[in-house]
Amino acid sequence: MVTKFIRFLPLIIASLVSFSSSFTPSDNYLLNCGSPSNTSIYSRLFLTDSTKPGSDFLSADRSISLKNQVPSPNSSTLYHTARVFTRSSGYRFNIKKNGTHLVRFHFSPFVSQGFDLTTANFSVLVNGNLILGGLHLNNTDTVLREYILKIDRTAVEIVFTPGNESGFGFVNAIELFSAPRDFIVDEGVKLLSADGSKVYKNLSSRVLETVTRINVGGPKVTPFNDTLWRTWIPDDDYLVLKSAARRVNTTHPPNYQTGGASRDIAPDSVYMTAQEMNRENPNFNARFNITWNFPVGSDCARYLVRLHFCDIVSRGLNLLYFNVYINGYLACEDLDLSTVYHALASPVYFDVIVDSGDSTVVQVSVGPSILSSTSAMNAILNGAEIMKILGHENSESSTKEKNIWIIVGLVVGFVGLCLILLALLLVMKCWKKKPKPRPAESVGWTPLRVNGGSSHSRMSEGTAYVSPGPNGYLAMRIPFADLQFATNNFDKSLIIGSGGFGMVYKGVLRDNTKVAVKRGVPGSRQGLPEFQTEITVLSKIRHRHLVSLVGYCEEQSEMILVYEYMEKGPLKKHLYSSGFPPLSWKQRLEICIGSARGLHYLHTGSAQGIIHRDIKSTNILLDENYVAKVADFGLSRSGPCLNETHVSTGVKGSFGYLDPEYFRRQQLTDKSDVYSFGVVLFEVLCARPAVDPLLAREQVNLAEWAMQWQKKGMLEQIIDPHLAGQIKPSSLKKFVETAEKCLADYGVDRPTMGDVLWNLEYALQLQETAQQREPSEGSSVDGPNSPTFGIVPQIPSSNIRADGERGNHNSDISTTDVFSQLMTNDGR
Incomplete structure (x- = not known):
């Protein structure tokens, strides 16, 4: 503890120096709400909000002052009182100087005078604009909400509105003060999206809500040590791979330059600490990234990401070159901090705007540039702030409302025309002779012909086997007009999902076939490699447990993939999303078995x-x-050739599921899929996400957390409560042993997907019969450390086939039967 204090002593001294020259705002209102007296916090005087209606700040007599009779001894005096609003009411503040202001609301619920503040449900409006809607605090934790907004009036009105007639709102303290000049600027802010980057305009006129503020590589910074009284928290809990980063700090104050970052942008202690690449770790090669996942909401919002840099690691100019990535997009390439002001240790910051999509995190990565020399290969980050942009879609909605009647008229006309054309088509169809059906193809484990299309393709009979186009897949093309018809011109009400590629719509083709239509962002070619990979892979393969590609569209700058429609959606939603009945243990086993069959087919x-x-x-x-x-093959790669052990490639995948050996060595094998599948197995068992940054530090990563409980022999303590009493011990043991083997640190120690499949089928049989078969000589059923783990002799399941096509029973013997002879000692 003493060592840690000494290590950060220079930072503490620097913070005291910066605080002595703190910013003095033009407007500075600090209220201790509900209190009869003033109080001083961090050398700032919080005034009492007058209990006399209409005077000072309170706008009307619609509130009650409360006092916490049993306050926590460690809590701030700000949280010993509160102002309760039983009707819409609030405060009014006169403004001396228009411009950007910061507003902070302090909420710390307690019970007093018949009010249980944890049951409050209310909204907050500032000058008539809703900035905080439906706030409901279900515990006694203190909550601080900070907003940055532009004030262009002579007064600010803050109104608290209860959620219903019998409800109420409350607040413990309010801060309203002017921000420094150019705290939020409009020039040079980049918007990153699937269709590339562009300049984002009028940022200063938006309302920003602070989500998180991080001191990367350093200790917690309290409001006392920040000129704008902000709190900066350490980055430890947000690092995806802690061993990839190394803390660095300096005792020298930052070299501030005119026009650059100032102490009001971030305190000295942020710029005097950083995380750099841990090049001393022998498990990493020369090039790797440091990555942070910062949790945000799940409402597809837009965020301002402010990143802070200060080169405290280089010995000279032009030595440090690195790249910055946000949500997988390249935000800054070949960044050399010393060229900004031609000096080292000069703080700079960059503002970038991104959309979260369906992700619950904003991901920031830094890694070496191709310009980096071998000896100076490095990348750093000093600080990060994530701010949610409120109401960024308002202008779009307004435009749509203005044109609503034009759209209605066009739709009515279009529907009328379609009805006429449909009648003509029905008449013409009656005159035509029905074509003879083509006999079904026998589909086995070998890939389909590239030129042959897919049996799921909805093209006409005459185009099913035409000569391939330039890409060899002409037979699977679907006209854009057909997809417009199928999705009601991509009606937003038909959206069933979204991702990095684009939106997914539910559609119905002209022959009444339900499909899922994945549409890339129109005009963007950023997802072109994934688009082409998906077509290449799915046009060659077909299997009962792989999602089938119906077709694709590549016209009018569109990139659209059309799949068979999966009625129940992703497995994730059935494990830990509300509104779905919990899956039984047998259902979960069968789902895992089906997925394993699909992966086994891919690998072999x-x-x-x-x-x-x-x-x-x-x-x-x-x-x-x-x-x-199994779905989404946009990142798929061909495996190594017969004379190779791996494929060397850049790291792709999803955090929480990523094979650590692949991450370290950038050497891809089929065992990387096995590792990811092991995480899915624990996800199925425990019904929680692979990564949950909101949990305690030791619980964030599911794989690590589950393995800790497994080593203690107490894994049953963390399984899904819905499975209580359902799982037979022998079935659970085999399932967990299989998942544990999948998560081995090195691929050579992991089973193949064939081994995983056999063990899961065995776990299902144990569940259904609770009777363990005698193992073949030399095999091991229960020994996870045995070299023969995963080779379990058994009669193959009859209800799930490994051959490619559903309902195809033409083969005399299934691949399952073949593999049973190869994989058991009896078969040998």
Whole structure:
């Protein structure tokens, strides 16, 4: 503890120096709400809000002052009182100087005078604009909400509105003060999206809500040590791989330059600490990234990401070159901090705007540039702030409202025309002779012909086997007009999902076939490699447990993929999303078995095999009968050739599921999919996300957390409560042993997907019969450390086939039967 204090002593001294020259705002209102007296916090005087209606700040007599009779001895005196609003009411503040202001609301619920503040449900409006809607505090934790907004009036009115007639709102303290000049600027802010980057305009006129503020590589910074009285928290809990980063700090104050970052942008202690690449770790090669996942909401919002840099690691100019990535997009390439002001240790910051999509995190990564020399290969980050942009879609909604009647008129006319054309088509169809059906193809484990299309393709009979186009897949093309018809011109009400590629719509083709239509952002070619990979992979393969590609569209700058529709959606939603009945243990086992069959087919269906690279619960889809199918092949790669052990490639995948050996060595094998599948197995068992940054530090990563409980022999303590009393011990033991083996640190120690499949089928049989079969000589059923783990002799399941096509029973013997002879000692 003493060592840690001495280590950060220079930072503490620097913070005291910076505080002595603190910013003096033009407007500075600090209220101790509900208190009869003033109080001083961090050398700032919080005034009492007058209990006399209409005077000072209170706008009307619609409030009650409360006092906490049993305050926590460690709590701030600000939280010993509160102002309660039983009707819409609040405060009014006169403004001396228009411009950007900061507003902070302090909420710390307690019970007093018949009011339980944890049951409050209310909204907050500032000058008539809703900035905080439906706040409901279900515990006694203190909550601080900070907003940055532009004030262009002579007064600010803050109104607290109860959620219903019998409800109420409350607040413990309010801060309203002017921000420094150019705290939020409009020039040079970049918007990153799937269709590339562009300049974002009028940022200063938006309302920003602070989500998180991070001191990367350093200790917690309290409001006393910040000129704007902010709190900066350490980055430890947000690092995806802690061993990839190394803390660095300096005792020298930052070299501030005119026009650059100032102490009001971030305190000295932020710029005097950083995380850099841990190049001393022998498990990493020369090039790797440091990555942070910062949790945000799940409402597809837009965020301002402010990153702070100060080169405290270089010995000279032009030595440090690195790249910055946000949500996988390249935000800054070949960044050399010393060229900004031609000096070292000069603080700079960059503002970038991103959309979260369906992700619950904003991901920031830094890594070496191709310009980096071998000896100076490094990347750093000093600080990060994430701010949510409120109401960024208002202008778009306004434009749509103005044109609503034009759209209605066009739709009515279009529907009328369609009805006329449909009548003509029905008449013409009656005159035509029905074509003879083509006999069904026998589909096995070998890839389909590239030129042959897919049996799921909805093209006409005459185009099913035409000569391939430039890409060899002309037979699977679907006209854009057909997809407009199928999705009601991409009606937003038909959206069933979204991701990095674009939106996914539910559609119905002209032959009444239900499909899922994944549409890339129109005009963007950023997802072109994934688009082409998906077509390449899915046009060659077909299997009961792989989502089938119906077709694709590549016209009018569109990139659209059309799949068979999966009625029940992703597995993830059935594990820990509300509104779905919990899956039984048997259902979960069958889903895991189906997924394993699909992956086993990918790995072994051709000479090189196919490695998926993005196995996770959102990429396992369920049909109407809960049959599992593996989906999303945009990151797939061909496996190594016969004379190779791996494929050397850049790291792709999803955090929480990423094979650590692949991450360290950038050497991809099919065992990387096995690792990801092991995480899915624990996800199925425990019904929680692979990564949950909101949990305690030791629980954030599911794989690590589950393995800790497994080593203690107490894994049953963390399984899904809905499974209580359902799982037979022998079935659970085999399932957990299989998942544990999948998560081995090194791929050579992991089972193949064939081994995983056999063990899962065995776990299902144990569940249904609770009778363990005698193992073959030399095999091991219960020994996870045995070299023969995963080779379990058994009669193959009859209800799930490994051959490619559903309902195809033409083969005399299934691949399952073949593999049973190869994999058991009896078969040998």
